[in-house]
Amino acid sequence: MVMEIVCPAGTPAALRAAVKAGAHTIYCGFADETNARNFPGLNFDRAEMREGIAFAHGHGSKVLIAINTFPRAGDEAIWHRAVADAASSGADAVILADPGLLAYAARNHPELRRHLSVQAAAANADMINFYAETFGVKRVVLPRVLSVPEIAAINVETEVETEVFVFGGLCVMAEGRCSLSSYATGRSPNMNGVCSPASHVEYYDDNGILDARLGGYTIHRVGKEEAAPYPTLCKGCFSAGDATGHLFEDPVSLNAEQLIPQLQKAGVTALKIEGRQRSRSYVAQVVRNFRAAVDALEAGQPMPEGMLARLSEGQAMTTGAYKKTWR
């Protein structure tokens, strides 16, 4: 069976581009704090979501709605309404992280398929099986901290489908457990759907030397010919004593394209592309690339050479935790 390409869409135009480029499945979110990409100008209102799902279904693609932030005490109704609207819009599944919200969805919308978001950071079979038995979760998005043999070990011990990231931005910590952004801005991906909110980011260009500031703190400075990273603390370049370097993580992008055959052998069902904040141009190019890869695999042909470096953060790529090595 062909591995499923799960592609991001931050706008209706990106959704259509993904479908036309050959995505089996598209994931997207409502334009509010219920999803972990709550950026200005992004996401779908209710009518756009219904139209997007109809378009995707008309072309044989599925749509998953990410409602993967953690409901704020006293405001749970916002998240409950998002689940109800996902169900009535005809979504093929919702991607959830919060156990309370999973319980709500299982109780009130049992027919709506539930996927466990990467934000839940379920990184072992016991935890995944707990979510499956308790909330009827059918698929888990694995955090980007596991090696291929670890993923294979999980798949031996669970019936739950596994979905893994193969391309896009990387997080240094198990997702859902990172609060770095909140130390500089007071806002975090888990609670507000934003890592390094744009309202707290400033760039200063001084004759080609580019400074990025987050919440007033300079977090990196790149020279004229250097590639620029995202303005996140985890990719920040800091000085301590005589040394200057990336304390947490180098600004590189994940690309596990060449590991797809190994991921298939490890029992992975779906390959996820990161980047709901990216353009329809990115979406189309990355989907075409990965669709060609999984089709080549299915036909017994070698993996095609990818052309995605230019789209990558820092214009550099890594296989991340899938192949753990010391540098």
Next chain:
Amino acid sequence: MTQSSKPIPKVPPLIARALRVMPLAPLSMSLTAYSKRVATHHPSLFRRLGEHDHARFVLDPTDLPFAIELEPNGGVPRIKVVRGQGAGDARIAGPIAALLGLVHGAFDGDALFFSRDLLIEGDTSAALALRNAVDDAELDLSEEITQLTGPLAKPLQRAFAFLERRTGVYLTRPEEAEAW
């Protein structure tokens, strides 16, 4: 749609110098009228700007001797072309080919930022909202012009296509191939 590894083309300095004498007031008036027409065809663009629909954006083609001050003004846009870098809440700067490629969905904004072909200064939130709104609007600036020209539409389309091939600048929205 493509983002090739080829460098972004830049306006030759000789042409840029010649444009220094261009009168800016008529250009501002024409662009304002043109942007109002675009606005009527793409109202969702302004909805997507949200709280930033009254921000003042500076679009600065760094290889041309002027900048464009754009005020979405809640759906009734105003454009002023000025010498120098312009003034506003958010500045988006890069070669005109990068800016047009972004508008037409040929380039990815983050990728242009990583490669340093695009610079954002000022209100990052407003700049991001504009970029995302424009990307969703699926604009074709040449088509907006050719629609006005009646029987001249076809030759004008051919002229745009010819210019696009010669310069490598995206003057129209690239076709989205139905790959599968």
